[in-house]
Amino acid sequence: MKTRLLNKLSPAQLIIVYYVVSVTISTILLNLPVSLKPGVEWEFIDILFMAVSAVSVTGLSVVDVGQTFSTTGLFLLMFVLQFGGIGIMSLGTFFWLILGRKIGLKERQLIMTDQNQTKLSGLVKLLIQIVQIILFIEIAGAIILGLYFLNYFPDWKEAFLHGLFLSVSATTNAGFDISGSSMIPYAKDYFIQIITIILITLGAIGFPVLIEVKEYFSRNHYPYKYRFSLFTKITSFTFGALIVVGTVLIFLLERNGFFTDKTWTETFFYSLFISSNTRSGGLTTMDVNQFSEPTTLLLSFLMFIGASPSSVGGGIRTTTFAIMFLFVINFATGNRAIKVFKREICEEDIYKAVAVMTMGLTMCFLSIFIMTITESLTISEIIFEVCSAFGSVGLSLGITAKLSFTGKIVVMILMFIGRVGIISFLFIIGRQEKTGHYQYPKEKIIIG
Amino acid sequence: MKTRLLNKLSPAQLIIVYYVVSVTISTILLNLPVSLKPGVEWEFIDILFMAVSAVSVTGLSVVDVGQTFSTTGLFLLMFVLQFGGIGIMSLGTFFWLILGRKIGLKERQLIMTDQNQTKLSGLVKLLIQIVQIILFIEIAGAIILGLYFLNYFPDWKEAFLHGLFLSVSATTNAGFDISGSSMIPYAKDYFIQIITIILITLGAIGFPVLIEVKEYFSRNHYPYKYRFSLFTKITSFTFGALIVVGTVLIFLLERNGFFTDKTWTETFFYSLFISSNTRSGGLTTMDVNQFSEPTTLLLSFLMFIGASPSSVGGGIRTTTFAIMFLFVINFATGNRAIKVFKREICEEDIYKAVAVMTMGLTMCFLSIFIMTITESLTISEIIFEVCSAFGSVGLSLGITAKLSFTGKIVVMILMFIGRVGIISFLFIIGRQEKTGHYQYPKEKIIIG
Ligand SMILES: [K+]
Numbered sequence: 001m002k003t004r005l006l007n008k009l010s011p012a013q014l015i016i017v018y019y020v021v022s023v024t025i026s027t028i029l030l031n032l033p034v035s036l037k038p039g040v041e042w043e044f045i046d047i048l049f050m051a052v053s054a055v056s057v058t059g060l061s062v063v064d065v066g067q068t069f070s071t072t073g074l075f076l077l078m079f080v081l082q083f084g085g086i087g088i089m090s091l092g093t094f095f096w097l098i099l100g101r102k103i104g105l106k107e108r109q110l111i112m113t114d115q116n117q118t119k120l121s122g123l124v125k126l127l128i129q130i131v132q133i134i135l136f137i138e139i140a141g142a143i144i145l146g147l148y149f150l151n152y153f154p155d156w157k158e159a160f161l162h163g164l165f166l167s168v169s170a171t172t173n174a175g176f177d178i179s180g181s182s183m184i185p186y187a188k189d190y191f192i193q194i195i196t197i198i199l200i201t202l203g204a205i206g207f208p209v210l211i212e213v214k215e216y217f218s219r220n221h222y223p224y225k226y227r228f229s230l231f232t233k234i235t236s237f238t239f240g241a242l243i244v245v246g247t248v249l250i251f252l253l254e255r256n257g258f259f260t261d262k263t264w265t266e267t268f269f270y271s272l273f274i275s276s277n278t279r280s281g282g283l284t285t286m287d288v289n290q291f292s293e294p295t296t297l298l299l300s301f302l303m304f305i306g307a308s309p310s311s312v313g314g315g316i317r318t319t320t321f322a323i324m325f326l327f328v329i330n331f332a333t334g335n336r337a338i339k340v341f342k343r344e345i346c347e348e349d350i351y352k353a354v355a356v357m358t359m360g361l362t363m364c365f366l367s368i369f370i371m372t373i374t375e376s377l378t379i380s381e382i383i384f385e386v387c388s389a390f391g392s393v394g395l396s397l398g399i400t401a402k403l404s405f406t407g408k409i410v411v412m413i414l415m416f417i418g419r420v421g422i423i424s425f426l427f428i429i430g431r432q433e434k435t436g437h438y439q440y441p442k443e444k445i446i447i448g
Numbered sequence: 449m450k451t452r453l454l455n456k457l458s459p460a461q462l463i464i465v466y467y468v469v470s471v472t473i474s475t476i477l478l479n480l481p482v483s484l485k486p487g488v489e490w491e492f493i494d495i496l497f498m499a500v501s502a503v504s505v506t507g508l509s510v511v512d513v514g515q516t517f518s519t520t521g522l523f524l525l526m527f528v529l530q531f532g533g534i535g536i537m538s539l540g541t542f543f544w545l546i547l548g549r550k551i552g553l554k555e556r557q558l559i560m561t562d563q564n565q566t567k568l569s570g571l572v573k574l575l576i577q578i579v580q581i582i583l584f585i586e587i588a589g590a591i592i593l594g595l596y597f598l599n600y601f602p603d604w605k606e607a608f609l610h611g612l613f614l615s616v617s618a619t620t621n622a623g624f625d626i627s628g629s630s631m632i633p634y635a636k637d638y639f640i641q642i643i644t645i646i647l648i649t650l651g652a653i654g655f656p657v658l659i660e661v662k663e664y665f666s667r668n669h670y671p672y673k674y675r676f677s678l679f680t681k682i683t684s685f686t687f688g689a690l691i692v693v694g695t696v697l698i699f700l701l702e703r704n705g706f707f708t709d710k711t712w713t714e715t716f717f718y719s720l721f722i723s724s725n726t727r728s729g730g731l732t733t734m735d736v737n738q739f740s741e742p743t744t745l746l747l748s749f750l751m752f753i754g755a756s757p758s759s760v761g762g763g764i765r766t767t768t769f770a771i772m773f774l775f776v777i778n779f780a781t782g783n784r785a786i787k788v789f790k791r792e793i794c795e796e797d798i799y800k801a802v803a804v805m806t807m808g809l810t811m812c813f814l815s816i817f818i819m820t821i822t823e824s825l826t827i828s829e830i831i832f833e834v835c836s837a838f839g840s841v842g843l844s845l846g847i848t849a850k851l852s853f854t855g856k857i858v859v860m861i862l863m864f865i866g867r868v869g870i871i872s873f874l875f876i877i878g879r880q881e882k883t884g885h886y887q888y889p890k891e892k893i894i895i896g
């Protein structure tokens with residue numbers, strides 16, 4: 001009976017059912033008396049906001065997490081983050097592979113090879129691998145950070161609670177903090193920052209990449225050269241390039257601003273940490289309000305792009321940005337076909353990228369527009385919050401708690417769609433490949 | 449010799465040569481002692497800005513036109529507007545038809561039929577028609593407005609100077625004014641407003657549309673039903689829809705704001721007039737600063753879209769917006785082919801629209817980003833100015849004269865590219881259709 005219902009659902013519908021169920025359970029869990037510190041009371045919209053933010057691992061919060069939740073509450077929150085982070089990543093990967101089946105034997109074999117799945121029955125094995133790998137990363141991170149936090153907290157229980165929470169929050173890219181001020185207390189502790197950046201990157205780089213890297217190391221005794229898939233190459237390169245370009249630009253923009261009185265090392269780590277966290281992490285070692293307006297605009301743009309597909313992140317995704325970038329360059333130089341890493345991009349993927357970018361922009365523009373009407377905030381603050389929510393990032397200029405009812409609803413919708421991904425979202429709202437029953441002649445028109 | 453040089457130039461290069469020559473001549477003409485009122489002195493960057501603004505018929509101005517130019521200067525300015533308005537429109541149309549030749553006999557015949565040009569030799573005839581039609585519209589407008597202005601100015605010379613200048617400024621969609629405050633003196637004069645809207649629309653609706661409408665009326669004695677081209681249908685429908693939607697939204701946004709103390713008639717005409725002028729006109733019957741932030745954002749968006757291709761306007765153009773809109777709707781409902789008005793849109797045109805939109809957005813975003821660094825203005829003001837320049841509109845929140853040197857350069861580049869059009873601009877910077885010398889296998893990746 002249950003299986004029948006699940007079989008009736010399309011993969012995309014499965015994601016939304018999963019999402020709604022997760023939010024419902026999270027709302028209940030996070031509102032249990034045992035989850036909250038004594039005396040904490042909150043309104044339903046704020047509980048719901050917290051649940052949506054947790055399931056979509058965005059990390060925007062209308063309350064102070066450390067002051068609101070008991071230790072039990074924090075463990076339940078970490079549990080919810082697993083659901084949001086690993087769960088939706090698994091479903092996304094699954095979904096993509098399912099769709100892969102529809103595209104003909106030859107291409108399917110290509111994908112399967114590239115995903116290093118020689119049999120379709122390997123799918124379930126793959127899903128188990130996802131859970132294993134992420135849990136392994138989280139535990140490793142928790143141990144390293146927990147041991148290190150003994151420098152900060154004399155009580156080992158507290159040290160390991162902080163270590164575990166930061167490890168889970170970083171790996172799932174949730175970006176929640178129990179310090180009450182993100183990573184600001186560790187602004188000068190570069191060891192914690194480096195570990196955090198590594199955990200965040202492992203979560204946001206995309207699951208297929210992790211699998212391939214694992215394969216690469218386990219297969220390096222093979223006689224033939226291991227070939228990474230085009231997806232892995234594009235997404236990893238874009239991911240790295242965005243972090244590097246972001247770091248450099250933040251430095252250039254703030255060298256006479258926030259960085260005036262900072263040393264080179266401080267400047268480098270501030271720039272690198274915030275740049276790495278615009279992919280999806282959402283943690284910060286400084287108050288973003290101290291940056292100038294051009295820098296917050298830059299960060300908004302970076303957050304809008306977001307992380308890799310099939311990861312714990314959101315936004316239009318690195319691949320969409322890369323394809324659109326290559327498309328424009330190629331169009332301007334007169335090439336129709338997009339060639340990159342000795343492969344050609346499929347037309348279908350270009351169409352998808354265009355749809356994702358256009359819908360993402362439309363959605364963010366509409367949200368900004370609505371919020372200039374409903375909120376008493378500056379446009380920069382609104383742009384930043386909208387891009388942060390859509391990119392599942394969770395950085396904020398500190399306005400989340402000030403949002404009106406409408407503002408909270410808008411941000412929740414953005415967190416949901418940004419996290420689920422626009423392609424999945426389109427399938428959810430009923431996209432089906434239709435075969436044309438009639439044909440019209442083509443006619444050229446004048447463009448731009 | 450001269451013909452040989454011209455033959456060597458591609459149509460797009462021809463446009464840029466024409467543009468540069470026009471700006472150079474305009475700079476000289478507008479700076480002649482006889483053009484200026486006694487005592488007027490200005491810096492070179494401001495003269496250049498005025499020339500670029502005039503040739504690209506944008507109408508942004510760092511000086512008060514009425515206070516700067518003598519009557520001779522005003523006539524020279526009107527002369528320049530013809531060059532900018534009619535000249536680039538003619539070259540654009542010409543360019544499109546030239547390109548049409550390359551696309552195979554069948555399609556060429558289709559275009560020629562749709563453009564109602566049965567022979568290629570009809571091209572020159574077409575160009576002459578453009579000049580004739582626009583001059584006819586301008587003179588008709590000047591006579592009507594000149595006669596009507598006798599109500600305002602007792603001196604018939606002054607009345608007809610005002611009538612002629614407004615007619616030329618409206619038809620070429622330049623949007624310059626000699627009143628010193630745009631159309632604000634005529635805020636309650638609905639006759640002038642209606643005439644102005646008609647003139648602006650005739651200039652901005654696109655030349656192919658005018659030709660087809662003319663053909664329609666001259667051929668209505670034919671036995672067969674006249675078929676308007678797909679281009680005419682799409683661009684006219686989008687043009688009208690944008691004005692209607694704009695009017696309604698401005699009303700809704702300002703009903704408790706700027707329109708609180710206004711009558712229904714006043715409200716209607718204020719909304720309609722400013723909405724019509726966001727296509728390209730750039731005239732206004734009120735100080736745009738009196739609108740709230742959401743309204744100026746909406747106007748920015750409308751200006752970014754701009755007017756029809758092959759018109760006196762700029763922006764990404766109505767057709768680009770229409771194609772992108774239809775693309776997303778079709779993608780979301782699972783249709784690959786875009787069918788509209790019983791025709792199918794060519795893939796090549798979809799690619800063009802994507803490139804134009806993406807490059808237009810990138811260019812405007814970069815400009816806004818640069819100007820947040822160089823200007824001491826709010827982001828809303830900058831967004832408004834950037835969209836206005838890119839869309840060749842010329843509305844402003846009054847900051848044009850306050851722009852820094854860099855800001856003026858950025859706005860000039862936007863006016864140029866926005867007016868010439870991104871497709872032409874791409875051809876200018878060296879786009880050539882390349883035949884692939886090598887082929888790579890296609891490989892699917894994960895998008896969004
Ligand atoms: K996050």
Ligand SMILES: [K+]
Pocket residue numbers: 505506507621622623728729730840841842
């Ligand atoms: K204009």
